[in-house]
Amino acid sequence: MNTTGEYNWVALFLFGGACVLGLAFALAALLRPSNPGLFKRLTFESGARALGDALVRFNVRFYILAIVFLMFDVDVVFIFPWAAAFRLLVFGEENRLFTPMGPACLWEMFVFIGILMLGWAYAYRKGALEWV
Helix, strand or coil: CCCHHHHHHHHHHHHHHHHHHHHHHHHHHHHCCCCCCCHHHCCEECCEECCCCCCCCCCHHHHHHHHHHHHHHHHHHHHHHHHHCHHHHHHCCCCCCCCCCCHHHHHHHHHHHHHHHHHHHHHHHCCCCCCC
16 A cells, blocks of 8 residues: 555645745735834834833732633533534434444533533632632
């Protein structure tokens, strides 16, 4: 079995992508206006001149709340496709070549949600979800 032909297609695809990217950057460099100056190098925050130091201390609660939010946000990314394919995963279909997993699929999701609930209970017990 000759696999070098398959890798040649991948190399050709990568080379073509690099050529298109290089062409886009070259055209952008040729077409964009160039007006350098001191005013353009100043930092702006939402259209206003930046005041103060960039290293401002934030309360650690913001970070912990963001991590808890991400934990449940990623949870939805995993649960939604599972729920959409639940009937196929458990029971299967006659005209599809797919071996159903049966009740094991449901128990795996119970374990996944249980681990998430343990994380939520830990964060709640440590007071990470209390804002004030």
